[in-house]
Each structure stands twice: as C-alpha cells, then as structure tokens.
Amino acid sequence: MSKPDQPATRDDASDRAPSPGASAGGVQPAVTRSGTAAGSRWPRLFAHSARQLGTFGGLIGLCLVLWILTPHFLTVSNLLNIAQQTSINAIIAVGLTFVIINGGIDLSVGSIVAFSGVVMASVLARAVPVPIAVLAGLGAGSLCGLINGVLISFGRLPPFIATLGMMSVARGGALLYSDGRPISGFGEGFRWLATGEVAWIPVPILLMIAVYAVAHFVLRRTPFGRYVFAIGGNEEAALLSGVPVRRYKTLVYGASGLLSGLAAVVLTARLNSAQPIAGISYELDAIAATVIGGTSLMGGQGSVVGTLIGALIMGVLRNGLNLLGVSSFVQQLVIGAVIILAVLMDMTFKRPKR
Amino acid sequence: MSKPDQPATRDDASDRAPSPGASAGGVQPAVTRSGTAAGSRWPRLFAHSARQLGTFGGLIGLCLVLWILTPHFLTVSNLLNIAQQTSINAIIAVGLTFVIINGGIDLSVGSIVAFSGVVMASVLARAVPVPIAVLAGLGAGSLCGLINGVLISFGRLPPFIATLGMMSVARGGALLYSDGRPISGFGEGFRWLATGEVAWIPVPILLMIAVYAVAHFVLRRTPFGRYVFAIGGNEEAALLSGVPVRRYKTLVYGASGLLSGLAAVVLTARLNSAQPIAGISYELDAIAATVIGGTSLMGGQGSVVGTLIGALIMGVLRNGLNLLGVSSFVQQLVIGAVIILAVLMDMTFKRPKR
Amino acid sequence: NRGDPAAGGGAGVAGQPAVALVVKTLNNPFFIEMQRGAEEAAKKAGVNLIVQAADREVDVERQMQIIENLIERKVDALCIAPSGSREIVPVIVKANRANIPVLIVDTRADEQALAAAGGKIATFIGSDNFDGGRLAGAFIVEKLGGKGNVAVLEGIAGHETGDARLRGFKEAVAKAPGIKVVASQPANWERDQGYNVFQNILQANPSIDALFACNDLMALGAAEAIAAAGKRGKILVVGFDAQPEARTAIQNGTMAATVAQFPARMGATAVENAARLLRGETIETFSPVSIELIK
Amino acid sequence: MNAPSPVLSLRDIRKAFPGVIALDGVDLDLQAGEVHVLLGENGAGKSTLMKIISGAVARDSGDIVFEGVPVELTGPRHAQELGIGIIYQEFNLVPHLTAAENILLGREPKLFPGVIDQRRLVREAQQQLDDLGVALAATERVSRLSVAQQQMVEVAKALSLNARVLIMDEPTSALTTQEITELFDAIRRLKERGVAIVYISHRMEELFAIGDRVTVLRDGRHVGTRAIGETTMTALVRLMVGRDLTEHFPKREAAIGEEILRVEALRRNGVLHDVSLSLRRGEVVGLAGLMGSGRTELARAIFGADRIDGGQIFVHGKPCAIRSPRDAIALGFGFLTEDRKQQGLVLVLSVQENICLPSVSRLARAGCTQPARETEMTAQRIAELRIKTPGPHQRVMNLSGGNQQKVVLAKWLCTEADILIFDEPTRGIDVGSKVEIYQLINQLAARGAAILMISSELPEIIGLSDRILVMNGGRIAGEFTAAEATQEKLLAAALGKN
C-alpha cells in the first residue's frame, strides 16, 4: 500500500523539481537533475545530496547564529572539539541509517554500546594486545546486532519489538558481565584511539570520516546497498525479484551492531572506562540525526550524507548552548525547538505544489 | 507499494487462518470467521480480537508461570495492584494506539505527562476547585498534542521529529514552569482520583476501563475511528475518498495529548506530587504495550483490546519480578527476553504459509 | 568582545571571572539546591556563575562534552560534581592542560585514576555516599533494636552513587545479625517506580519493618504506597538527600529519617573556594561537608 | 495435444485460501515458442496459478514438471534461476528506485565483484526500454511514472530476464493501443527465440491477435484448452462464464439533460493547457488519449486532487473553487482512480470498509457508524458486481485484481455522486463483468448522472460514449460524436495528426 508520509511527499517534492522553493539557495540545477540525471555517477551523487541541501542550509544557519553570538564558536579547536563529540553519535547513526532505509528501527544501539564496551574492557584488562580486544568488542556488538537481525527476518518480529527486547537484554548482560561496576584504566595504546591525532586530526574524527566514506560507497555502489533500499522501499517487490531479503535484513542489523561496537571503542577510549550504564538513550540521538538528515522512517529513501549533517546539527547545537552558558532547562527547550525548526524549514522549502 | 512488514504478515496470518497454531487454544472458528464473518457485529468484534488471541495466550502463560512460582501473585489485592500500576501506562498507550494505527508515532507522551502534571498541580496549589484544576491539566496535555498534530499535518513534519521535538520542549517547559522542583501535597478531594474506590474497585482502574471502553467504541463504531484506520492504511486513498486527512491527523495527536494529561492526573494523585521529571521513557513502555498488542507500526491495523493486553503483560511481568525478588541486573534481561518471547510465540503461531 | 557568553550565563557582570559549576543533572532537586547555594555565594564573591548539567544523571560522556565546551569557552574555574568518579578523570586532565583549576564537588574523583593520568584537582568539597549509607543502616539497626525485616530500593542498576550508598548500608546492617534484608529491588531513582516496586515488595513480604531507599524520591513514592496499604507509621522509611519534601515528610511522620548532604553548602563552598583560588589565595585540598541524619 | 514434450507442465494443481478454493485440480502444458493464453473470470485462479509457477505462492498439492524433471520451487529466486520470468498483475516495483534499478533489481551488472556498474546498468535498462519503444528515461524514479509507464517498466524487467518461460499477467490492462502493438512485436520476437509465453488478458480481441492456444479456467477448475484457430470468441466466452453474453455494448436511450459540469481553460503548468469541456445530465463522455496525454492529470485537477494554475470550474452553472477532493465530493463528484493499489484502496482494510469509506459519515447516525446498513449496502454491491470474496470482511489485499477493481467501482456507486469521473474503470475486469459495468454506467446516466470515462480501450470508448474527447499533450485535440467516431479517427487525433 502506498504510504505518503511526509518524508515521501518531501521526496516527490525534490523530484518534481521546478517548485521554486526546492532550490535551497540556488541549487535548482542539482535538484532538477535529480530527476533526469544520466547514469553517470556524479550527477547521481549530487542528486542524492540535493535532498539534503535544505538540512545543510539549517546547519549553516545555525553556525552563523552561533558565530555572531559567541567568539568561542568559530575556532579551530572548538570545531575539532565538536567533530570529536559528534563522532560517537555519528558512527551509531550510520548503522541506524542503514536500518531505517531498510524499513526497520534499532532501539538497542545504546545498550549494545554498553555491552560491547564492557566485553572489550574485560579483555583489555587481561593485557591482551589492543587489536584483539577491539575485535572482541566489535564482535560482541555484531553478535547482538545479528541476533536482532535473525529475530526480525527469520522470527518475523517487528523490528521495534526485537530491538526493544535486545535493548534491555544487552543492558542486563552488560550489568551482569561487569557486575554493575565500570571497568577502567587502559594503556596509552588503547587510549590513542580517542586521544591520538594523525596530522593534527583526532583519531575519532578520522574514524568517523572513514566510516562515512565506506558507508556512502556501500549504500550507493554495491548490491548490498541497493538491496537495502529495495527492501525498505517494497519488501515484496524485492523478494519477488529474487533478492535474498532475509539474509540482507539480518546483515543490516548486524552492521548496526558492529557500528555500535565501534562507537563503544571510541567511547571507552575517551572515558578511559567502560560502563555498563553507558549509552542510555543514545538511540534517540542517533535516530534524530538520521531523520533530521532526511531519511524516511517509512524506509526506501535516505542517505548517510544527510545523517552526518543531522548529527552535526545536534552536536553544534549542544556545543553552542554550552558556550552561551544557557541554563539546562532552557537548553532542553531550545534543542527541541531547533530540531523542529530545522526540519520545518527543510519541509517548507520543499513543499510540493499539490 | 505494498509494505509487508512483520506486523502486516502477522495480521494476514490470522486471516489465512488454518495454520494449525493460529488456534491459540481452540479459537480456530473465530480466526477462520475473521475471513468469512457475516455482517453482524459480534463475529466482527470477535474477529478483531482474534488477531490478539496469540498475545492473550502469552499473558495467560505468564500468569500461570508466576502463579506456580509465587503464592503472592494470584491474590485479589495483588491483581488490583497490577491493574492500578498498569493503568497509567495503559491510558497513555490508548493514545499511542490511535497515533500508530493512524500511521504515526508520539515520543512526547512522557514529557506531556510531566508538563500537564505541573500545570495542574500549580493550579491546585491555588486552592482552585479540583475539577477546574483537572481540566487545566487535561487542557495543557491536549494543547501539546494539538501542537504536535498541527506540526505534522500542516507543517508536514515527520511525526517522529515533531514529537521528538515536543518531547524536549515540553520537558523544558515543565522544568522551567516548576523551577525544577516537585509540587506536592494535595487535598483528599484530589487524591481520591488515585486512592478512592467505587464498589471496592480503585478509581484508576475504573478510569482505565472507561477510557478503553470509549476508545474501543470510537475506533470501531465512529467515522473518526474509521478514518484513523483509513489514513494509516493509505493516506492518499483516504484523501481521494474525501477524508479530511489533516483535520483527523491533528485530532489524533490531540487525543494522545489529552490521554497523557489524564495519565498525569492519575500519576499526580497517586504520588501526591507532580514532578517536572515525571514520565521519563514512558513513551517506550506505551509503544511497547501497543506493539505487543498487535498494532502495526506501519499503520492501518490494530486494536485497543490488544494494547490493553500488551500493557497488562508488562505490568504483570514487572510485578512478578519484584515478587520473586529477582536481582536488578537479571530483571532487565528477563523483561527483554519475555517481551521478545511473547511476541515470538504469537508470530510463530500465526506464521503464514507461502 | 561581542556578546561574551556571560550574557546567557545569567549571573553577573562582564569582566568578572567566570566560574562554571557542572553538576550531574538539574532534573534533581538535590542539584537544584546545590545550584541555589552556588548562586548566592557567587553574588557575594563577585564571579559570573555558569551552571550546566546533562539531562541524565548517568550520562558522564555528556558531562564530559559540557566540560570540554566550557574549556573552549575559557572559564576561569571549573567546579564539577562527577557523574562517574573514574570517567571524569580524562576531562580533568584536559582542564589541567588548559590551566583551568578544577574543584570536585559531592562525588570524589577516583584517586588512583587521577594519579595514573597525572591529573590534578584543587580540592574536593563534599561528603561520602558510602558513609551516608552507613549512617542510614546504623539508624535502622538501632531503631529496630537489632532485629527485623528490611527492604531496599536501589537506584539505576550500575550507577555508582547508588552503589556506594547501598554498600555503606549493607555494611552497617551486616553488623546486626538480627536484621534481614528481605528484598532489594531497583526503582531507578524515580518516584513512581518507588511507589510501584515497594507496593509489589509489600505483596511478597507483608512483614517489612523498615525500608532504605537510595534517594528521597523513591522513599517518598514508597511512603505513598505504604499509606495506600494502610501501613502508615508501621514501616520505618529512610531516604537519602534530605530534600525539602523529605524533611516535611519526616515532620508529619510518613518518613523516619533521611541522610542530609547539604548540597547548598557544597555549592557555596565550591564557589567561594574557586573565587579564593582566582584571587591567588591557597585553599585546603579537602573541605568536608558534614553528612548527617535528619530524623 | 501430443506435440513435442512441453517445457513446463502442471498436473492437478490445488490451492486453497481461507474461505476460497482458488485452484481445484488444474492441468496446463506449455510448449516452447507458443503463446498460451489463460482465460477466466475475475477470481478464476489465473494469477494464483501463475504465482505458483513463479514460486511466489506454494501449492497445496499437484506436480510441476519443468523440462521433463519434477521441481519443488523454493521461491521466486529458484524460479528465476530455472528461467521462469513473470510480469505480475499487481505491480511489484520499488517506488524510490529508478526504472533502471528496478528493471535489473537482483541482477545488477558488476564492475567487479561487489560493486555495481551503474553506467552499464542504466545502459542495459535503457536498451530494454528503447526496444519496447517506450519514451522514458531509465533514470526516472518509478514513483513519478504514470501507471502505463510503470507497466512498461514491468514488461522491460521481465524481458531482461531472457527467460525460457515468460508469464504475462494482464500486461496490457493499463496500456494504450500504441504500447500494445510494441508489446506484441516483442512477444513475437520472443516466440521466434522459442520462449514459451503464458498470456493473461481480459481483452478478448488480443487473444486472436497474439495467442496460439487458450486454456480456460472457471472457479479454479480447468474447463478446456483449445487451439485459437479452432475456436471462436463466443465459444470461449461460453466456456468462461458458462453462458452466452448479451450484446457487448448495451445501447441506452437516456434523455440528455442540462449541463451540470463546465470546465473552462483549466491550466496546470507543464501538464494541462487550457482544457475546456462540459458534461450534461445523462451523458457519457469518453476521454481518449495516449499514455501520458494528461487524462489522469485532467481528472485529478478537476477533482481537486492536484492544484490548478488557472481556469474555472462550474457545477450546475455556479462557479466553484474545488480545493480538495472533499470539496469535490461535497459538490457531487466521484472519482475512480486508475491506480487502485496506490490511490483507490486501503489494502489492509476489508471490502466493506473500503466500499463505505466515502459514505461513512453520510451513513452515520448520531455520530455512530451503521455496520448493519454498511454490510447491507456492501452485500448489495457484491452481488450486483459479482465481486468474488468470502465475505464483506475479507481484506481487500486478498482479492483478485479484477475483484479489487470492482471494489473501487462499488465505492463510488455507493455515494450519491452525480458527476462521476472513471479513469480506466474496466481495467482488469473480465468480459462478463464488463458488460454488467457498462450496463451500470448506463443506469447511472439514465438516473441523471454525468459520466466522464477515461479509457485506453477504444472499442469501449466508442461503444459507450455519447461524445468523445481526445487528449494530446495536455490539450483537447479533438471531439467526436459517437456516430462519427472510429478507432482510426481517434488514434489520429490522439497522435496529434489532423
């Protein structure tokens, strides 16, 4: 059945290009091309980002405002600082972008972060070489993710239920495994993953960039990515076209778990400690970043580029509010309002003419 | 496009009955009839509940286990406790059921509970007659809900974003309004709403029953209810059939807000205190109850009967774990596992044949 | 410099030194009290006070971000109530690198971790949750005359604040063999859960003599449950934090006692010390804030 | 038929759905290089049988023998690997992907393992479309295509399979004469390559144009297989519906009354250019045109479903602003959409809920729906249109295509609309029911309604209309009276040659 939910309309909009607004500031060509782009990849890529330009405008606007309001915002160190703080949410959000484009949802990311964090930490504590410990962490994350995937694609559970369950199972697991106590104090080698720099760029930022590059490529250029879209857009059609739906669905959740594991690595290195209660409500931030980035919760459409912008909007916002020393009550209010406004702007830009 | 997400398949299943399991204990006829039911309303109602019988089986199973494990479970007073403890989540979940059948989602319920709670309490504190204060609370809730509705149906925001925003706006509002402090100590007249009894039945339970009766009627017997399903099932088709989609969408979120307000009334009377931090993560409980109850997050299908069962499953589970004195770590694990199992059982019963 | 953050920072005049107080969360009256105390002291001491906090008490990574951002903002002194005693260390080190003095409030920063990372703090202002737990335990033991059934309401599982309070309590009651802890269940710091969970505990153990709740919110919720069960006065309820509401509850007998940590005084002392530091005076490295039982 | 051993043969296939026996012991033999037509009323079991061959549905019992070996189809992929391709009756396209991506979905050309060669993908897909003579960029998103265009994408998708057995389930139901000829050429090319083709259609004339043999199903039973040469239309129809049909286009002498709808200079930028037309009481006006000529867009614009950029609409002589379908319905409009799945039906709801959707509030008493009355009304339509369903509470998604179409029709018959716009009303409807629908349309007209009928079946348009408008590129390119209209004239006008 057709599901003309906002994201959908939104999308039509950017397709039925010539609606004046669709050009979030002179990007008209990009938008129009999105419809008719010849197969070659650049217009294609461009076309896809086009859908994010509204949101991107929002990000820029936000930055301008903060730049005017405080001298501390637009400094190299602060921007690096923001990028670093965003990296964890951004990495998780990539996984969620895949899941959501695939037509699902994953509420368990936060708990998986906690679980793989403590697993990895306990391995590190045994003075095992860092790479192995990291692999253990990533493994734990992937495992939880794959379990989600199996429950959903073979057990036919609604993704919401399966991952809600995993949310509390993984949390309980983390608590039991660590006996409820944080595991902390790691060697420099491991801490480097959070504190280190390569060419003046902090490692977490590099990790984030790497993840996004890979994710974008996978999503746009590989069968896996193509099937993620196809399944999310019309699972039945995908199935009848011979796409191994179940396998790919499972993999998608596995990927989300893997990325939560990666986030756990960064988080643990950053705090020099793995907490069983880490990552509470991370799922909301990650989903928000994804949806702000223009990925439709109805599935079938979205992009990691947008998600990155979404994550940055949230990071910049929080940073700005701190710099301005806004009271934390007001902060909650403002964050909510800005999220709404950011997307609202985007929407009205792209409102299709009925 | 068809969107065969699990809930959908799940539902088909109960139509394509004769899969042996579908008879969760000799309910075969009901299920088959769901296909062929003659016009009269009873088979109809029956047919609808039929879709919930699997879940109901889960609830019964859970109760049996607890009855065997602890003598304290199956006592009148404990069952009344459970019903009371469930009432708040159950009332909120009704609103969410409407929203989700309508094809949306509402994350702001918890914050709205907090907001309308403090508003009402502040009015009560001015020694205003109770009914007026209650109306103020309900009003505050409805207002927030209507704002969600307007943002979604006229602003074309994805429900997820609009309500995520409201989630933090309403929370901030509650904190600012109450200056972060709880407002407590109310007269007996008000407390009666939580502590009172009518014919040995506590008022909250009666409220819950009333809400469900009304909701079921509205959903099944009024144009409003019909439109809620139609819009959720295929918004475009509904629009082209002359359904005033925007108006009804707005109303649905308004209703959800109203019910959050009602939940706030019960909660505040129960705790004899209104807190700006009340209701954190209530949305998860409510959505879980709804989805466990068989309402599809894809919209267009669901029932409040199922939601009530879902809410009870969660209430019974929590109660049981406390009675058994299960350790806090294990509790999380068990809750997750049971949620998954409950629905999994339901699924496998109803797995459709290819 | 245009629109310096002091604007929005609320308190005070531009040009004055900026002192930041980062608490665990402001969704908790305890820290609102701390904020109040700090603000009053700030006025007297003539500093710009910026109070910030995460939405969730357990979210130490978020607290870390806030502190990093305040470092970017170049505040002159940082007062921190750590959400995690070990997890806070890395950001303390960052503050050290930026030559911003760090004053720890309420919850200690872990010594070894600090030493290992070579982090320095100017002072610790506060009291020990562990001791608080012991006080509560001792009180219950005494009140029950060394024998009886006790229930416990825990905070969010795995949260060290609650953990410390719980360990302190358990140690104290362990001394009295007659005391049985018949139930210990999590109510996640929250009032409504305190109500529900204790209501359920009562179902399983009707003969409970005393309850220790790891914070007042849960205690207050439980008190309502007790009233609803018609057991008002029959069960000894001891809370933690001594919030205004708990104090009144003690006066009208629905609660027996609560552990007071005087958050307002902590906040004030922290700001005063910060001010003195900035004036170049020296301050002692530990200013204990008495912890006592309000009966 | 003792011809060379069949490519595919089905023996005694059975399939039951709750309340329905879809297939009750069906046999079928497919020879290489033949076009085997499958005929049957709506709900006879054609699609189900095909879905069984394509692995989409599991049979209850019976044997499938492919090239002499019995096979257990595990799923669509398995069937594909065996070389069985299918065009489903209900589209199965991914709306947010491009035509090219849909055509080669699951079979993307690789640059090297694990990486899609997008250029080649687009090139190959475009090739397929061009071969079919469809003017359509392969990079167009499917969600933006008109139904006809989507249908052609489905065809291209199936052809690109290079299947040994190709099933076409009502491929022409949404096509106009032009595309149909293209499609038939393609089919002939396939025949020469020895592909065995199963062809399902309710357009009888097509059978004789393209078919070699025809098998008729009735109520899930195999009632006969004939060589096209040795049979006649009437014979087949008798086999199919079990009785003789009265004349195909029942004539009616409805008194044509005053004008109730007048559209003046209607504009919708890019799609409609100064379209004017008028409808009078008791009049049936046909609207012909090629795919993409803007017929649907015109209907949508009048009905208030799309914003208009200019022009005036008069109902009963009064100018009125129609801002939404709701306004239109309030003014007495009814609009049967061409795309039942996307715009016509709420698939998850029951037959009754769908049929009554536009009427719920009208039927409601004291704010309550009237299930009894709704069921009664529904039952009446089910009987009238011979909708094949276990009951009014069957979910529409479980009905056969044609029966779904009937539900959409019933929906509007239940309103008291007197200006009815039908977009491809008989799409996928069997011959028997068509005649009944024609009679219904006549009855409506006789009752004083005015009907604007968009159809791509020229015989139908000519047979039924009092007046015929032809659209081309969003303009009215010609107007004919029933008397003067011939297929040739209409086609010429549609192609813009006068």
Ligand SMILES: Nc1ncnc2c1ncn2[C@@H]1O[C@H](COP(=O)(O)OP(=O)(O)OP(=O)(O)O)[C@@H](O)[C@H]1O
């Ligand atoms: N999934 C299903 N569940 C229940 N009944 C079904 C299902 N699919 C098909 N049916 C029923 O099986 C019968 C045959 O359906 P089928 O689609 O094969 O008919 P058809 O010959 O293709 O009709 P049409 O010409 O309208 O396409 C119909 O009565 C239909 O209602």
Ligand SMILES: Nc1ncnc2c1ncn2[C@@H]1O[C@H](COP(=O)(O)OP(=O)(O)OP(=O)(O)O)[C@@H](O)[C@H]1O
């Ligand atoms: N949803 C849509 N979005 C964008 N363009 C569309 C859409 N639907 C149709 N079009 C385009 O508008 C033009 C008119 O399409 P329309 O469907 O009205 O033609 P038609 O005469 O009804 O032919 P058809 O038989 O295909 O319906 C065509 O070029 C079509 O591609």
Ligand SMILES: [Mg+2]
């Ligand atoms: Mg069919």
Ligand SMILES: [Mg+2]
């Ligand atoms: Mg059309």
